[in-house]
Amino acid sequence: MNEPDTLGASLTRSGVSRRSFLKFCTAMASLMALPPSAAYAMADALNRAQRQSVIWLSFQECTGCVESLTRSFDPTLEQMIFEMISLDYQETLQAASGEAAELARKQAMKSSYGKYVLIVDGSIPTKDGGVYSTIAGISNYDMLVETAKGAAAIVAVGTCSAYGGIPHANPNPTGAVAVSDIIKDKPIMNVPGCPPIPSVIAGVLAYFVTYGKLPELDHIGRPKVFFADTIHDRCYRRPFYDQGKFAKTFDDEGARNGWCLYELGCKGPTTYNACATIKWNGGISFPIESGHGCLGCSEPNFWDKGSFYQPLPTPLADNAPVIAAATLGGIAVGTVAAVVSRKHQADISTKEEK
Amino acid sequence: MSTLDQISVKIINPLSTQATQADGLSGNADAILHEIVALLEAYTSTGEMGAIDLRSLPLTPADYELLRDTLSEGEVHAHINAIGNSDIHETCYPGVWWLTYYNADGDTVAELLEITSVPQILKAPEEDMREGLARLRDRLTQLE
Ligand code: SF4
Ligand code: SF4
Numbered sequence: 377m378n379e380p381d382t383l384g385a386s387l388t389r390s391g392v393s394r395r396s397f398l399k400f401c402t403a404m405a406s407l408m409a410l411p412p413s414a415a416y417a418m419a420d421a422l423n424r425a426q427r428q429s430v431i432w433l434s435f436q437e438c439t440g441c442v443e444s445l446t447r448s449f450d451p452t453l454e455q456m457i458f459e460m461i462s463l464d465y466q467e468t469l470q471a472a473s474g475e476a477a478e479l480a481r482k483q484a485m486k487s488s489y490g491k492y493v494l495i496v497d498g499s500i501p502t503k504d505g506g507v508y509s510t511i512a513g514i515s516n517y518d519m520l521v522e523t524a525k526g527a528a529a530i531v532a533v534g535t536c537s538a539y540g541g542i543p544h545a546n547p548n549p550t551g552a553v554a555v556s557d558i559i560k561d562k563p564i565m566n567v568p569g570c571p572p573i574p575s576v577i578a579g580v581l582a583y584f585v586t587y588g589k590l591p592e593l594d595h596i597g598r599p600k601v602f603f604a605d606t607i608h609d610r611c612y613r614r615p616f617y618d619q620g621k622f623a624k625t626f627d628d629e630g631a632r633n634g635w636c637l638y639e640l641g642c643k644g645p646t647t648y649n650a651c652a653t654i655k656w657n658g659g660i661s662f663p664i665e666s667g668h669g670c671l672g673c674s675e676p677n678f679w680d681k682g683s684f685y686q687p688l689p690t691p692l693a694d695n696a697p698v699i700a701a702a703t704l705g706g707i708a709v710g711t712v713a714a715v716v717s718r719k720h721q722a723d724i725s726t727k728e729e730k
Numbered sequence: 731m732s733t734l735d736q737i738s739v740k741i742i743n744p745l746s747t748q749a750t751q752a753d754g755l756s757g758n759a760d761a762i763l764h765e766i767v768a769l770l771e772a773y774t775s776t777g778e779m780g781a782i783d784l785r786s787l788p789l790t791p792a793d794y795e796l797l798r799d800t801l802s803e804g805e806v807h808a809h810i811n812a813i814g815n816s817d818i819h820e821t822c823y824p825g826v827w828w829l830t831y832y833n834a835d836g837d838t839v840a841e842l843l844e845i846t847s848v849p850q851i852l853k854a855p856e857e858d859m860r861e862g863l864a865r866l867r868d869r870l871t872q873l874e
Contacts, residue, residue, distance in 0.1 A: 394855035396812035403839040412781035659837050
C-alpha cells in the first residue's frame with residue numbers, strides 16, 4: 377500500500393513546517409502532562425517515524441466516537457492525526473465500499489502484518505452466533521479475531537469497545553461484550569468516554585507513534601496520562617462541595633450560584649476522565665460547567681448504575697461525616713474525600729471485573 | 731563566627747506568603763518563580779535549557795497575574811504563524827521566555843516558560859531551510 381515514508385517527509389510534502397510540528401508536539405505533551413522536554417523528543421521521534429498503519433473497525437456503535445474525532449473543533453488536530461497515521465481501513469471515512477472495502481482491509485493487514493494498530497469502536501455482539509452486527513456477511517466477532525491477529529496493539533476507543541457500553545446495558549439483548557473480553561493475547565488500551573474527547577484520542581495515538589508502545593495503563597486499561605484524576609478531583613465546583621454547598625434542584629438558588637451538583641446525581645467523584653481539564657468543544661466547557669452532573673460515561677456499566685439523577689449512594693454514606701466536617705472545617709477535607717472516592721472506585725471496578 | 735550578624739542571611743522576597751488566601755493565591759506562582767531561578771542558574775552554569783509547562787500546576791487567576799506582573803515584558807517580542815498563532819516574548823529577565831501557542835481558532839493550546847537564549851521554535855529548522863533553498867532555486871530558473 378503506502379511505501380515506507382517518514383512522517384517528516386510526508387509532512388513537508390503536505391506543507392507542514394517543522395515549526396508547526398514542534399508546536400503540535402508541545403501542545404500534545406502539555407495535554408498529556410509530559411514534561412516540556414518530551415515535546416522535543418516527541419518531535420524528533422515522530423519526524424523519523426514511519427506513518428503508523430491503522431486499521432479501524434466499527435462494530436455495534438452509534439459512530440459518536442468517529443464523529444468526536446473528525447468533527448473536533450480543531451481542524452489542525454484532525455489534519456495532524458491523519459498525517460501521523462495511515463488510516464488504511466475505516467468504513468465510515470473510506471471511499472471504497474463492498475468487496476473493495478474488504479479487500480482494502482485484507483491488503484492493509486498483509487502489508488503491515490504484526491505492525492498495525494487496530495482501533496475498535498463499538499461493542500461486539502456474541503449472542504446467536506453474533507448475527508446482530510455483521511459487515512460484508514462477517515460477524516463482528518470473527519472480524520475482530522481475524523484482524524487482531526496481525527495487530528501490534530489494540531486501542532478500544534469509546535466505552536462500548538472498552539467495557540461494552542450502552543449495547544451492554546441491561547438486559548443486553550445482543551450479548552454485547554468489550555474487546556478485552558474476546559482478545560486476550562494482545563496489548564489493549566481502553567480509551568473510554570461516550571464519546572472520548574478528541575484530543576485524548578489524538579494524544580494516545582501520538583504517544584504510540586512516538587514511543588512505539590502504549591502509555592502506562594490503569595487497572596482497567598486506561599492510559600494514566602489522561603485518566604489518572606477523577607472529574608471531581610479537577611472540578612471547578614469542588615470548593616462548593618468542600619464547603620457542603622449543594623444545589624438541590626436544577627433551578628434553585630444553589631444551582632444559580634454554581635454550587636456542587638453531587639446531590640443531583642453527579643458521578644464526578646467516581647469517574648476518571650479529562651473533561652474537567654481539557655473540556656469539550658474546543659475547550660469551551662464541559663457538562664458540569666453547563667449545569668448538568670457527570671454521567672460517568674468513561675466508567676464500566678455507567679448506564680446500569682442506577683438513575684443519573686440519584687446521588688452516588690455509597691460515597692454519600694462514606695462521605696457523610698466528611699461532608700459534614702467539610703461544612704465546618706473548610707478545604708483540607710477535599711483530599712480525604714478524593715481518597716475515599718478513589719477507594720470506592722477501585723472497589724467498584726474490582727467487583728465489575730469479575 | 732562569633733556574632734549572629736555574621737551569619738549570612740538570604741532574604742527571599744516573600745511574595746504571596748504576605749498575601750492571604752482571600753487574594754486567591756495558591757502559592758503555586760511562588761513555586762514557579764523559584765523554579766525559574768533554579769533553571770536560570772542551571773542555564774548560566776551548564777548551558778542546559780529548561781522549560782516549565784504552565785499547565786503543570788493549577789494556577790488561580792491571581793497566581794497568574796502575580797506571575798505576569800513579576801516577570802513582566804522584556805525587550806523581545808516575536809510572533810509566529812504556524813498552525814495558528816504563537817506569541818513569544820522575553821520577560822524582563824533575559825533568557826526567560828513566555829510562549830503562548832494558539833490553534834487556528836485562537837484557543838490557547840499550550841503555554842510555557844522557556845529558560846534558554848533563543849526558544850527552539852524561533853530557530854529556522856535546517857531541513858526547512860534546505861527545502862526553502864530548493865524552492866528558491868526553482869523560482870530563479872522559472873524567472874530566467
Ligand atoms: S460532585 Fe460533581 S459537581 Fe460536585 S465537585 Fe464533584 S465533580 Fe464537581
Ligand atoms: S463529564 Fe462525565 S459524563 Fe460528561 S463527558 Fe465527561 S466523563 Fe462523560
